[in-house]
Amino acid sequence: MNILPLIVIAIVSAATIFIWFINKSHQNVDVAQRSDFPALVLAAWIVACAVFGPVFFSIRLPGVFDITIERLLFILIILLLVLGLFNGKISFRRNNTIEMMMLLFILVCILSMIRTGFLPSFPQFPSPWFMFITGYLFPFLIFIYAKNYIHNQGQIELILQTLFFFGLYISVMAAFEYFNLRQFVFPNYINDPKVSTLHLDRARGPFLNAAFNGVGIVIGFVSGVHLLQDKKGFTRFFYQMSLLLFFPAIFFTLTRSCYLGMLIAIIVLLGWYKTPVSKWKLISVPLVVVVIVGIINSPRLLSTERREGGVYQIQEVDIRLALMQRSIIMFTERPFAGVGLAQFIPASLKEYKGRVAYVAETAGTQFQHNHVLGLAVELGLGGVLAYLIIVSLILRRLKQLYGKLPISGIMGNNLCIVILALWLVYLNNNLFVEPSNNIFLNAVPFLFAGLADGLYTRSLEMSQSYPSTIRTLRAYV
Numbered sequence: 207m208n209i210l211p212l213i214v215i216a217i218v219s220a221a222t223i224f225i226w227f228i229n230k231s232h233q234n235v236d237v238a239q240r241s242d243f244p245a246l247v248l249a250a251w252i253v254a255c256a257v258f259g260p261v262f263f264s265i266r267l268p269g270v271f272d273i274t275i276e277r278l279l280f281i282l283i284i285l286l287l288v289l290g291l292f293n294g295k296i297s298f299r300r301n302n303t304i305e306m307m308m309l310l311f312i313l314v315c316i317l318s319m320i321r322t323g324f325l326p327s328f329p330q331f332p333s334p335w336f337m338f339i340t341g342y343l344f345p346f347l348i349f350i351y352a353k354n355y356i357h358n359q360g361q362i363e364l365i366l367q368t369l370f371f372f373g374l375y376i377s378v379m380a381a382f383e384y385f386n387l388r389q390f391v392f393p394n395y396i397n398d399p400k401v402s403t404l405h406l407d408r409a410r411g412p413f414l415n416a417a418f419n420g421v422g423i424v425i426g427f428v429s430g431v432h433l434l435q436d437k438k439g440f441t442r443f444f445y446q447m448s449l450l451l452f453f454p455a456i457f458f459t460l461t462r463s464c465y466l467g468m469l470i471a472i473i474v475l476l477g478w479y480k481t482p483v484s485k486w487k488l489i490s491v492p493l494v495v496v497v498i499v500g501i502i503n504s505p506r507l508l509s510t511e512r513r514e515g516g517v518y519q520i521q522e523v524d525i526r527l528a529l530m531q532r533s534i535i536m537f538t539e540r541p542f543a544g545v546g547l548a549q550f551i552p553a554s555l556k557e558y559k560g561r562v563a564y565v566a567e568t569a570g571t572q573f574q575h576n577h578v579l580g581l582a583v584e585l586g587l588g589g590v591l592a593y594l595i596i597v598s599l600i601l602r603r604l605k606q607l608y609g610k611l612p613i614s615g616i617m618g619n620n621l622c623i624v625i626l627a628l629w630l631v632y633l634n635n636n637l638f639v640e641p642s643n644n645i646f647l648n649a650v651p652f653l654f655a656g657l658a659d660g661l662y663t664r665s666l667e668m669s670q671s672y673p674s675t676i677r678t679l680r681a682y683v
Contacts, residue, residue, distance in 0.1 A: 245361035249368040251279040322546030334548035341642030345652040352656030373426010377455035380409035384458040409458035420464025463638040474627040544586035577636035
């Protein structure tokens with residue numbers, strides 16, 4: 207018996223009952239103003255999508271997708287989005303340029319999958335539908351959710367706290383992994399070679415990927431730095447000492463893109479983040495510690511051995527160069543339609559094998575390790591340009607928002623600098639890996655992009671309503 211129709215009916219019925227109950231019980235009260243429930247759901251989902259996915263726990267039902275903790279929480283997010291459409295909380299009638307570009311990009315992806323297939327041609331190949339959902343559809347929905355539901359200081363602080371403590375958790379796990387204290391690593395699937403053999407020699411964390419783990423650590427570090435300005439006494443001391451753990455954790459990933467990502471975050475924070483006292487005074491102790499450790503270990507860091515740092519290890523660089531060469535050939539032959547979403551590996555093996563240097567034969571079974579170049583190959587000019595416009599609009603929105611927020615505080619102008627740092631770390635990482643198969647990696651930047659767009663939208667509405675007295679979002683804080 208096919209139970210898919212029953213499950214669909216059950217979900218739709220539950221959604222209908224949920225929406226009716228909320229509207230009936232609170233007809234004159236805004237859900238987001240009653241509590242931080244939307245932020246709590248989002249915070250729980252952020253952790254779940256990184257740790258509690260199908261590898262941790264799943265209920266497998268024939269003919270349907272696996273039921274996991276992360277997916278159940280995302281269903282709740284979908285229900286809140288639907289509720290927002292019913293009660294007017296979510297509206298696309300104002301300041302919707304980014305959403306329109308997202309819709310255009312989604313249409314390009316769907317047309318591509320209609321042409322080349324929604325499912326993989328062979329089980330070992332990546333699924334186009336899965337890559338579309340985790341890489342673009344869900345992050346875009348999180349953008350809309352954050353834009354409309356996350357807007358006050360308590361909600362934003364909850365998200366930052368979640369990311370900081372999650373980063374602290376994976377930093378501690380990174381130390382356990384590096385020093386082979388595997389009995390303390392949680393969840394245990396991180397140690398399991400049957401789940402994945404990738405990066406077993408590095409701190410790969412719950413992502414099972416050292417590069418993704420490093421981005422999670424940097425995100426937690428940046429979040430913790432921003433939370434510091436609101437902490438005093440022992441709590442502030444705890445945060446400062448905890449932030450020191452993030453530096454060795456980045457090394458434990460043994461991944462050069464993570465080293466660069468942390469460096470980018472530090473440069474942005476030192477260059478533009480405003481503090482009441484000199485930033486050099488605030489970071490002098492951790493900076494001295496990092497410099498001393500770096501000098502002592504510099505011969506090891508610059509070695510060709512991955513366990514010691516592996517900065518001079520060039521085999522993976524050769525593979526990436528080969529992938530780039532192959533990608534350029536593929537793009538020049540199909541510049542407009544591309545080879546199809548998530549079709550880089552199949553097309554490489556079927557049509558382009560042996561057309562570049564021998565290293566590319568090793569690279570033929572790998573993802574394209576440059577996201578923008580991969581989009582150009584798979585979706586053509588239309589797809590890559592639409593995506594780049596989305597990124598450009600988000601960065602432009604940060605520039606527009608800066609100056610419209612209070613001078614200090616969690617909701618101050620520094621929030622724009624934090625979001626900028628996170629986006630630059632994300633974009634840097636995407637130059638070295640294919641991010642489309644990791645939902646956490648994509649969702650967090652778009653969450654903050656939605657937050658920024660929502661704050662900017664509300665600042666415009668307030669300026670129009672009270673043009674002579676309200677020029678910033680101070681009243682919202």
